[in-house]
Amino acid sequence: MNHRLFGLAVALGALPVAAQATDVTILYTASAPFVAVYVAADQGFFANHGVNATLQLAQNGSVTVSGIVSGSAQVGLPTPTVVLQAIDNGLDLQVFATTNMFPDNTAAGLVVTPDSGITDAASMNGHMIGVPGIGGLLDVVMRKWVDENGGDSSTLNIVEFALPQTADVLRGHQMDGVATLDPFLSRAVDSGAGVFVGNYTDVIPAGTAAGVLTVTADWAAANADAIAGMQAALDDAAAFIATHPDEARAAIAHYTTLPPPVVAGMTLPNTSNLHVTPESFAFWQDLAVDQGLIGAPVDLSHMVIPFAGE
Numbered sequence: 001m002n003h004r005l006f007g008l009a010v011a012l013g014a015l016p017v018a019a020q021a022t023d024v025t026i027l028y029t030a031s032a033p034f035v036a037v038y039v040a041a042d043q044g045f046f047a048n049h050g051v052n053a054t055l056q057l058a059q060n061g062s063v064t065v066s067g068i069v070s071g072s073a074q075v076g077l078p079t080p081t082v083v084l085q086a087i088d089n090g091l092d093l094q095v096f097a098t099t100n101m102f103p104d105n106t107a108a109g110l111v112v113t114p115d116s117g118i119t120d121a122a123s124m125n126g127h128m129i130g131v132p133g134i135g136g137l138l139d140v141v142m143r144k145w146v147d148e149n150g151g152d153s154s155t156l157n158i159v160e161f162a163l164p165q166t167a168d169v170l171r172g173h174q175m176d177g178v179a180t181l182d183p184f185l186s187r188a189v190d191s192g193a194g195v196f197v198g199n200y201t202d203v204i205p206a207g208t209a210a211g212v213l214t215v216t217a218d219w220a221a222a223n224a225d226a227i228a229g230m231q232a233a234l235d236d237a238a239a240f241i242a243t244h245p246d247e248a249r250a251a252i253a254h255y256t257t258l259p260p261p262v263v264a265g266m267t268l269p270n271t272s273n274l275h276v277t278p279e280s281f282a283f284w285q286d287l288a289v290d291q292g293l294i295g296a297p298v299d300l301s302h303m304v305i306p307f308a309g310e
Contacts, residue, residue: 021052022226025073026213027064028055029132030164030256032182033100033211033269034077038251040230040237048236049229055255059162060133065093068216074223075230076214079137080284081293083214087303088294092217096227096305097234098276099211100269102204107185107267109201110142111194112177113170118197122150130161130169130178137210138179140287145200164256167193183256183263209280210269220305228308231275235307238271275307 046053064076112118131139143153166184171193188194241248278300
């Protein structure tokens with residue numbers, strides 16, 4: 001090699017090498033509140049921040065936790081009470097963002113069969129009610145709503161079902177009612193399969209996190225840059241959703257596998273702030289303790305990974 005070529009090789013070798021994207025599999029359940037994650041994937045925001053994200057559908061929030069613990073996925077999208085229970089059972093999990101924040105106007109709540117006889121919380125006693133995950137957000141908040149409004153949640157026969165089957169289980173009278181959310185709630189009501197009794201999520205205080213992007217603490221420690229990249233991507237997605245509602249609804253249709261007309265008129269989730277703090281989970285911690293889901297409060301300051309710079 002002559003001196004000129006040798007010098008060029010040395011110079012090129014001194015140039016910084018572009019950071020390689022981190023491969024991340026994200027386990028999610030089919031629901032509208034995860035729209036910021038859908039948009040971050042579809043619009044390339046994850047890729048722009050050094051994350052090669054693959055979204056993989058799971059049956060419920062507990063499955064997403066199992067996936068990240070087993071290593072088949074790196075990020076899961078359970079609800080806060082599922083994470084708290086997992087930590088209480090000895091798993092070292094952390095959350096680095098929320099999918100949406102309360103108050104949230106997305107339709108969610110109790111839908112019942114037209115002949116169930118259920119008209120309010122007090123008339124639910126003794127009935128079979130489906131939830132997308134026992135111990136998950138829609139389950140525990142429903143129990144709180146029932147107990148505070150004249151019913152007794154301990155008398156309910158609570159079973160699990162898959163959210164996309166909302167209309168089918170009601171139409172087939174497999175259950176008397178289900179705790180569900182959009183776009184499946186509106187589809188069930190519009191088709192006549194169910195009657196909407198009420199949105200019980202209004203008992204959740206403002207500033208409370210909903211779905212959470214969850215990782216193992218070991219993975220978080222080894223992948224701080226990827227977590228910061230996903231946080232930045234979610235901020236980009238939130239800004240995009242605010243000005244591109246049609247594209248956001250198209251992403252919901254794609255990842256929930258529902259026809260676009262079904263989601264065309266739905267209210268979008270509150271994605272105005274996806275940052276998390278320990279205070280974002282205070283309501284869930286108190287509720288989990290009150291309902292006996294966890295034996296003692298968990299360390300929220302360890303559980304929460306703040307957004308970069310906060």
